[in-house]
Amino acid sequence: MHVAIPLYPRFTALDAVGPYTVLAFAPGWTATFVAAEPGPVADDRGSLALTATASYADLPEPDVVVVPGGIGTFDVLADEALLGWIRHAHEHASWTTSVCSGSLLLGAAGLLDGLRATSHWAVAGMLRQYGAEPVDERVVVQGRVVTAAGVSAGIDMALELLGRAGGEEAAQAVQLAIEYDPQPPFDAGSLRTAPAGLADRALHLIT
Amino acid sequence: MHVAIPLYPRFTALDAVGPYTVLAFAPGWTATFVAAEPGPVADDRGSLALTATASYADLPEPDVVVVPGGIGTFDVLADEALLGWIRHAHEHASWTTSVCSGSLLLGAAGLLDGLRATSHWAVAGMLRQYGAEPVDERVVVQGRVVTAAGVSAGIDMALELLGRAGGEEAAQAVQLAIEYDPQPPFDAGSLRTAPAGLADRALHLIT
Secondary structure (H helix, E strand, O other): OEEEEEOOOOEOHHHHHHHHHHHHOOOOOEEEEEEOOOEEEEEOOOOOEEEEOEEOOOOOOOOEEEEOOOHHHHHOOOOHHHHHHHHHHHHHOOEEEEEOOHHHHHHHOOOOOOOEEOOOOOOHHHHHHHOOEEOOOOEEEEOOEEEEOOOOHHHHHHHHHHHHHHOHHHHHHHHHHOOOOOOOOOOOOOOOOOOOOHHHHHHHHHO | OEEEEEOOOOEOHHHHHHHHHHHHOOOOOEEEEEEOOOEEEEEOOOOOEEEEOEEOOOOOOOOEEEEOOOHHHHHOOOOHHHHHHHHHHHHHOOEEEEEOOHHHHHHHOOOOOOOEEOOOOOOHHHHHHHOOEEOOOOEEEEOOEEEEOOOOHHHHHHHHHHHHHHOHHHHHHHHHHOOOOOOOOOOOOOOOOOOOOHHHHHHHHHO
16 A cells, blocks of 8 residues: 655644554554655744655655645645645555644645544534535544544554554554553643643644 | 754664654754755665765765664664764764664664663664663653654654654644544554564564
8 A cells, every 4th residue: 555645834743653663563564654745845843844756746646645734734725736745646546544633735725525534623514615524533434435533543543544444453563563552641632632732732733 | 043964874764754744844844854965865665766865975064964774774883984873973963863773773873872762572682782761752852862763753853853842732733734633443552452473473464
């Protein structure tokens, strides 16, 4: 399976690299980072660039699409080069997926109309403008469209995807290879469990 | 706080980008990727390059060091440019940390003698050759030296570090910002829970 991960300025690095690491370790899977033009693309912190090795035109029909999110999503919601690539790729892909605000790009490309979908908690409500039903779930599978919640949820999404597309044993082998036995030191990763007032502090960090 | 993350060929991308994303979102923290020379450095899959924006000489005394692992670790266990940088940085740093086989580099630099430490399950036993006591824990804090288990454990490590260095509220705000409420679809991320025989399959993926 060939995975394409589109990069655009001010994406969130973990949105892309979480699923990438899961899928690129899977037996028989490869991944390519694509962008409007090949070359380094800077993330939302401005301190990391990932290198896209292909343009959208170079890889029009991957098997799997993983669209990351980040504050830069809002600059490309009407970028036809990206949205047109997503739309065309989706016609041929086995799986079209997103992490975090990346689901807004699937929506803007017209892929979520009438579907349940998730996103980062701060922007999930915006999915409605694309005809989607936002749901408070970490990973949402709707046919061959899979959306994940914020940032770190891309790791869970990629393991779920790999289990469906490559078999549970392959997914479990990758999980053990990356020692994904999460033990967060705090229980603050969801609005359901975070202390009161934390959402404002968190929003301030990402906007 | 200024975090330096050294890159060397065939590092594992998530080892670096997990902690990076946690720490670079923290209020008042910045991160710089360093390498022998500035420029793109290819990961262990050969399909992703992260750009180092500084050389070791450019950033000799960061506040925090995060050393990632990966199969490439074994090519740099005697690389004095890297080990000397780690050793000097550690003299001045508030925190010196590692993810996955990165702890072997802390060991090779002479930083783990007599300390408890962790690493990826596949290589943790090698810590003994550096005088460290390998322990089966996800994050091990020994004074200002912090080691993490394999790959994904860097996220937990960075949150633990941030809680200690920047306060629990800052760490919890980042946790919510990156929606780190992990829900792996399988329980195979540790040798304690993985199905029998999975270790061999996992090892085959990473070596």
